[in-house]
Amino acid sequence: MNTAIEVKNNIWWVGANDRRTHRFENYWPLPKGVAYNAYVVKDEKIALIDTIEQGFLNDYLENVETLCNGASPEYLVINHMEPDHSGSIKAIMSRYPEITLVGNTKTFPILNNYYGSHCRTLEVKEGCEICLGSRSLTFYMAPMLHWPETMVTYIAADKLLFSGDIFGAFGTLDGGIFDDELDLDYLEEEISRYYSNIVGKYGVPAQNALKKLTALPIKTICATHGPIWRSHIADIVARYDKWSRYATEPGVVIAFSSMYGHTEKMADLIARYLRAAGIHHIRIYDTSETHPSYIINDIFRYKGVILGSPAYNGNIYPTMETLLNELAHMGIKNHYVAFFANKTWGGGALKHFKEFAETIKWEVVDEPCEAWGEPKECDADHCRRIADAMAAKLLQS
Ligand code: FEO
Numbered sequence: 001m002n003t004a005i006e007v008k009n010n011i012w013w014v015g016a017n018d019r020r021t022h023r024f025e026n027y028w029p030l031p032k033g034v035a036y037n038a039y040v041v042k043d044e045k046i047a048l049i050d051t052i053e054q055g056f057l058n059d060y061l062e063n064v065e066t067l068c069n070g071a072s073p074e075y076l077v078i079n080h081m082e083p084d085h086s087g088s089i090k091a092i093m094s095r096y097p098e099i100t101l102v103g104n105t106k107t108f109p110i111l112n113n114y115y116g117s118h119c120r121t122l123e124v125k126e127g128c129e130i131c132l133g134s135r136s137l138t139f140y141m142a143p144m145l146h147w148p149e150t151m152v153t154y155i156a157a158d159k160l161l162f163s164g165d166i167f168g169a170f171g172t173l174d175g176g177i178f179d180d181e182l183d184l185d186y187l188e189e190e191i192s193r194y195y196s197n198i199v200g201k202y203g204v205p206a207q208n209a210l211k212k213l214t215a216l217p218i219k220t221i222c223a224t225h226g227p228i229w230r231s232h233i234a235d236i237v238a239r240y241d242k243w244s245r246y247a248t249e250p251g252v253v254i255a256f257s258s259m260y261g262h263t264e265k266m267a268d269l270i271a272r273y274l275r276a277a278g279i280h281h282i283r284i285y286d287t288s289e290t291h292p293s294y295i296i297n298d299i300f301r302y303k304g305v306i307l308g309s310p311a312y313n314g315n316i317y318p319t320m321e322t323l324l325n326e327l328a329h330m331g332i333k334n335h336y337v338a339f340f341a342n343k344t345w346g347g348g349a350l351k352h353f354k355e356f357a358e359t360i361k362w363e364v365v366d367e368p369c370e371a372w373g374e375p376k377e378c379d380a381d382h383c384r385r386i387a388d389a390m391a392a393k394l395l396q397s
C-alpha cells in the first residue's frame with residue numbers, strides 16, 4: 001500500500017516508523033522507536049533523496065514506484081551513507097540501473113565498500129546545482145554530521161532543506177509527519193537525546209553547519225529522523241545552537257555506582273547538600289540501572305557533574321567505567337566536576353577518576369571524597385564541602 005505523504009509542491013515523504021529496533025546503532029535505546037525519513041522530488045526529472053533502512057525496503061520501493069508512475073528516477077542523492085539511510089541503495093541500483101547516484105568525494109569510497117560500484121555517479125562539490133526542471137537541487141557539505149561524507153540538499157524554489165541527520169530526533173512519527181502535527185512535548189527528550197547521543201561529539205562541525213545553513217531562507221526542514229520542521233524552525237535551530245556551543249543550565253547530574261548502598265548513600269548526601277546550597281535541578285542516576293544515553297543527555301543540559309563509584313576488584317566499577325569511557329569519547333566540554341568513592345580493601349576508583357579528569361579537562365571543584373564502607377561524619381563533611389564548592393561555582397557562573 002502506498003504510504004507516501006506530500007510535504008509540499010510534489011515533494012514526498014517516503015519514510016517508515018521502526019518500533020521493532022530496540023537499539024539505534026545497536027547501542028542507544030529506542031523506547032519510543034525511530035523514524036527513517038526518505039523523500040522523492042517530482043519534477044520534469046525525479047530525484048530520490050536518501051533511501052531507507054533495509055528492513056523497510058519493500059514499502060519504500062512500492063512508494064517510489066507508485067510516485068514514479070512508470071518513469072525512472074533520474075537521480076538518487078546520497079546525503080549520508082550510514083545504513084539507516086543507505087540500506088536500500090543496492091536495491092535502487094538494481095531496480096533502476098540507469099539512475100545516477102549523486103554524492104561527494106567522500107561518498108563513493110564508502111558506497112563501493114558497502115554496496116559495490118555503480119556505473120552512473122555524479123560527484124558534487126559545495127554549491128553545485130542539479131536542475132530537475134522547474135527547480136534545482138543545491139548541495140552543501142556538512143562533514144561529521146554525522147559522518148565525514150555528510151552533505152545536505154537545498155531547494156531554493158521551495159525554501160526547503162533536506163538536512164540529513166541534522167535536526168533529527170528519535171521517536172516514531174505518530175499520527176503525522178510535521179512538527180505541528182506531532183506531540184513535541186512527548187518527543188522532547190527524544191529530540192535532545194538524538195542530538196546528545198548521535199551528533200553531540202561534533203559541536204564544532206555543528207556550529208559551522210548552522211552558520212552556513214541558517215544564512216539560507218528556509219521554510220521547511222526535512223531531516224532523516226523525526227519531525228519535518230515547518231512551524232518550529234527557529235526553536236529547533238536555537239536548540240542546536242545551544243547544544244553545539246555546550247551551553248548549559250545551573251544544575252547537577254550525580255551519577256553513581258554502588259554494590260551495597262554505601263556509595264549511593266554518599267550520592268544522596270551530596271544531593272541534599274546541593275539543594276541546601278541553592279541548587280534546584282539535581283538528577284541522580286545509578287549507572288547499573290540507567291543507560292549512558294540518558295545520563296549523557298542530562299550532562300549536555302546541566303553544567304555540574306558529580307561522579308561516584310566503589311572500588312571493584314581494585315578497579316573502578318564496570319558500569320561507571322563505561323560511562324567515563326563514553327564521556328571521554330564524546331569530548332563534551334565546559335563542565336564542573338567532582339568525585340566521590342568508596343572502598344573496602346585498598347580502593348581503586350579514584351585513580352580512574354583522576355585519569356578521566358585529566359582527559360576530559362573539566363574544572364575539578366574540590367578534592368575527591370573516599371569513604372571506607374559506611375559513610376562517617378567526616379565523610380559527610382567532605383560531601384558537604386564538595387556540594388558547597390559545586391553550588392558556589394554554578395551560582396556564580
Ligand atoms: Fe541517521 Fe547518521 O544516520
